[in-house]
Amino acid sequence: MLRQQKNALALVLLSISLTFAVQAQEVTDDTLKNAANSGEEWLTYGRDYFESRFSPLNQIDTSNVSQLGVAWTFDTDSFRGLEATPLIHNGIMYATRPWSSVFAIDARTGEKLWDFDPQVDRSIGWKACCDVVNRGVALYEDKIYVGTIDGRLIALDANTGAVVWDILTVDPERPYTITGAPRIADGKVIIGNGGAELGSRGYVTAYDAETGTEAWRFWVVPGNPAEGFENPDVEFAATTWSGNWWEVGGGGNSWDSIIYDPEARLVYIGTGNGSPWSHELRSNGEGDNLYLSSIVALNVDDGRVKWHYQTTPADNWDYTAVQPLMLADIPFDGVLRKVIMQAPKNGFFYVLDRITGDLISADPYAEVTWASGIDLESGRPMETPQARYDNAISFVMPGPGGAHNWHPMSFNPVTGLIYLPTNQGSSFPYSIQQGFVHKPGTWNIGVTMGTMAGVPVRPEADYAGGTGPETRSPGALLAWDPVAREPRWVIDYPFSINGGTLTTAGNLVFQGGGDGFLRAYTADKGDLLWQIDLGVGIMAPPVTYELDGKQYLAVLVGWGGSAGLIGPSETGEYKPEGRMWTFVLDGDTNIVPVTGQPLPELTRIEFNDDPAALAHGEDIYGKRCMVCHGAGAASGGALADLRYAAPATYDIFHNIVRQGAYTGVGMPNLGAFVTEEDADAVKNWLLSLRADLMNP
Numbered sequence: 141m142l143r144q145q146k147n148a149l150a151l152v153l154l155s156i157s158l159t160f161a162v163q164a165q166e167v168t169d170d171t172l173k174n175a176a177n178s179g180e181e182w183l184t185y186g187r188d189y190f191e192s193r194f195s196p197l198n199q200i201d202t203s204n205v206s207q208l209g210v211a212w213t214f215d216t217d218s219f220r221g222l223e224a225t226p227l228i229h230n231g232i233m234y235a236t237r238p239w240s241s242v243f244a245i246d247a248r249t250g251e252k253l254w255d256f257d258p259q260v261d262r263s264i265g266w267k268a269c270c271d272v273v274n275r276g277v278a279l280y281e282d283k284i285y286v287g288t289i290d291g292r293l294i295a296l297d298a299n300t301g302a303v304v305w306d307i308l309t310v311d312p313e314r315p316y317t318i319t320g321a322p323r324i325a326d327g328k329v330i331i332g333n334g335g336a337e338l339g340s341r342g343y344v345t346a347y348d349a350e351t352g353t354e355a356w357r358f359w360v361v362p363g364n365p366a367e368g369f370e371n372p373d374v375e376f377a378a379t380t381w382s383g384n385w386w387e388v389g390g391g392g393n394s395w396d397s398i399i400y401d402p403e404a405r406l407v408y409i410g411t412g413n414g415s416p417w418s419h420e421l422r423s424n425g426e427g428d429n430l431y432l433s434s435i436v437a438l439n440v441d442d443g444r445v446k447w448h449y450q451t452t453p454a455d456n457w458d459y460t461a462v463q464p465l466m467l468a469d470i471p472f473d474g475v476l477r478k479v480i481m482q483a484p485k486n487g488f489f490y491v492l493d494r495i496t497g498d499l500i501s502a503d504p505y506a507e508v509t510w511a512s513g514i515d516l517e518s519g520r521p522m523e524t525p526q527a528r529y530d531n532a533i534s535f536v537m538p539g540p541g542g543a544h545n546w547h548p549m550s551f552n553p554v555t556g557l558i559y560l561p562t563n564q565g566s567s568f569p570y571s572i573q574q575g576f577v578h579k580p581g582t583w584n585i586g587v588t589m590g591t592m593a594g595v596p597v598r599p600e601a602d603y604a605g606g607t608g609p610e611t612r613s614p615g616a617l618l619a620w621d622p623v624a625r626e627p628r629w630v631i632d633y634p635f636s637i638n639g640g641t642l643t644t645a646g647n648l649v650f651q652g653g654g655d656g657f658l659r660a661y662t663a664d665k666g667d668l669l670w671q672i673d674l675g676v677g678i679m680a681p682p683v684t685y686e687l688d689g690k691q692y693l694a695v696l697v698g699w700g701g702s703a704g705l706i707g708p709s710e711t712g713e714y715k716p717e718g719r720m721w722t723f724v725l726d727g728d729t730n731i732v733p734v735t736g737q738p739l740p741e742l743t744r745i746e747f748n749d750d751p752a753a754l755a756h757g758e759d760i761y762g763k764r765c766m767v768c769h770g771a772g773a774a775s776g777g778a779l780a781d782l783r784y785a786a787p788a789t790y791d792i793f794h795n796i797v798r799q800g801a802y803t804g805v806g807m808p809n810l811g812a813f814v815t816e817e818d819a820d821a822v823k824n825w826l827l828s829l830r831a832d833l834m835n836p
């Protein structure tokens with residue numbers, strides 16, 4: 141009897157301690173609140189609720205960073221863009237890859253623990269404006285959350301990868317996608333979506349983390365007033381619109397930035413550009429079009445608007461304000477202010493009081509020609525005459541890629557600096573697409589793509605104003621001082637797209653480059669201390685964590701995204717496999733960069749060199765193919781370079797382009813948009829480029 145009781149007691153104790161062990165490992169609201177304090181793990185997208193991407197770890201510092209070597213690598217078995225921030229918890233690393241699949245690996249060894257493929261239908265890849273990328277998962281209690289390119293939000297068991305719940309957050313008939321990482325706020329999982337280029341109405345939804353039940357939805361833009369408004373916030377927004385915007389969708393899709401202040405109990409979201417891009421076509425050129433291109437503070441309990449600040453009223457240029465938001469408590473003029481900061485696409489760096497929404501400062505961080513500044517009293521931009529293009533081409537900076545995109549910035553409280561990856565492209569030729577009609581299933585931006593032969597160009601005398609530095613190189617890393625309102629140091633890169641940043645208490649800043657180099661700079665001065673060639677362009681931000689007393693540095697390397705599809709690849713690697721790289725101080729310093737696949741050999745295929753036929757092919761290509769296969773058909777390395785396609789592929793060109801023969805690998809069926817004659821013209825033009833490659 142006694143023995144049995146003892147055994148029973150032991151069992152109870154064992155189960156208590158087991159339960160305790162499991163509970164102690166769970167990520168609770170408190171763990172998330174305190175995430176900034178310990179450097180061991182990386183629990184949320186931006187590392188802590190402020191999304192500062194600052195780690196207190198300092199084992200790797202300025203004195204030894206040059207000794208970093210490889211701890212382990214993990215090949216992702218994917219060939220398109222890698223943008224994810226890995227999370228690290230309980231010695232496990234969780235990250236995502238193209239087509240929204242999730243993998244869990246041992247953070248000490250890189251050994252795969254589980255892999256989850258949400259089985260996204262590859263034929264819907266066309267809905268993703270900017271590659272079928274994914275920026276990562278959220279972690280809460282015992283679950284992992286991922287948003288998928290087909291608009292689902294899925295909760296997985298963190299230990300096994302088994303599906304706990306799987307819900308559809310979008311209307312599958314509309315071109316919605318999810319690429320952003322979900323965020324956790326007060327027991328809810330919050331997720332937005334993309335789709336403004338194709339024509340959709342943006343929103344952000346909060347779901348109960350345990351059950352997946354919808355808690356609230358914030359509609360970024362109003363729908364058709366005849367159908368009634370969801371709440372007074374939307375009704376108010378509708379007073380700033382004109383015309384039949386809902387037919388295309390209005391846009392505003394919040395595809396990345398969501399940030400939570402647990403003390404203020406406010407969820408802040410950055411909202412997207414208008415759909416279509418042209419304000420004239422979208423809203424008869426009238427009204428500010430709330431809540432496009434804005435920072436909006438929402439009450440975490442009901443999703444109602446506490447305040448909003450519109451960075452680009454009446455957006456006309458694809459100026460999303462979906463770029464990463466960051467919170468900080470910083471003294472301004474001797475007073476500690478709780479601020480929210482953002483460097484949206486439009487080229488200005490904003491600092492706002494995050495409790496009241498008051499604008500503190502807004503300064504150009506890149507060359508800007510659409511506005512000469514932001515009036516701090518009214519909070520409104522002072523537009524230049526060339527900003528509003530009509531029926532003539534107007535060259536404006538930044539272009540639709542923005543002066544900063546999704547690539548995360550980081551903030552080091554020791555230096556007081558924000559490490560901001562920027563890209564200063566050339567001016568973009570904006571002009572309204574004549575005879576624009578909304579066509580579901582394709583891009584609906586209302587701005588001319590393809591050749592612009594015949595479109596008048598605005599006379600030079602019209603150009604005036606603008607602000608910001610004119611001499612910066614295509615890409616730059618800025619150490620932005622939010623108090624002095626200017627960069628303290630700048631690293632210029634001869635290429636535009638570079639990765640997000642990480643900063644540490646070791647006085648370091650880490651950043652990957654579009655040229656495939658991972659670099660470390662001193663955080664205070666920007667001195668380059670270490671750089672290694674990983675072979676393939678880097679977009680994702682590095683992270684750091686500590687296990688068994690060892691500090692690790694990890695980064696995903698894989699080229700793609702909108703810039704990777706449309707533009708060239710700096711490293712020239714063709715279809716390279718993605719890889720997770722991790723580094724430690726006693727690692728292997730014999731680093732072998734990744735290489736891609738050899739370009740297929742070229743054989744001659746006859747074509748028609750009639751200039752009108754070639755021009756027609758080039759025009760259709762620019763309108764229907766360029767966003768994926770690259771400007772000038774020079775693939776950025778992530779997708780097929782059509783100039784090099786095998787003769788047998790050219791034999792079935794029509795089946796591929798117009799009948800969906802390759803939808804299983806992500807090539808859309810364009811039968812509804814490309815006539816047989818158009819497809820022939822594109823094929824002919826591609827073959828002429830192929831001939832040029834053979835006789836340079």
Ligand code: HEC
Nearest residue numbers: 265266764765768779780785789796797805806807808822
């Ligand atoms: C939404 C992105 C997207 C668009 C738009 C697109 N493609 Fe593709 N295409 C793909 C993907 C993905 C593949 C699969 C091959 C790969 O992954 O490289 C592909 C493959 C192909 C192939 C086969 C290439 C080979 O060597 O196997 C051809 C030919 C092709 N596309 C032609 C076109 C043409 C012509 C257009 C415009 C009329 C077009 N594509 C528009 C994404 C796209």
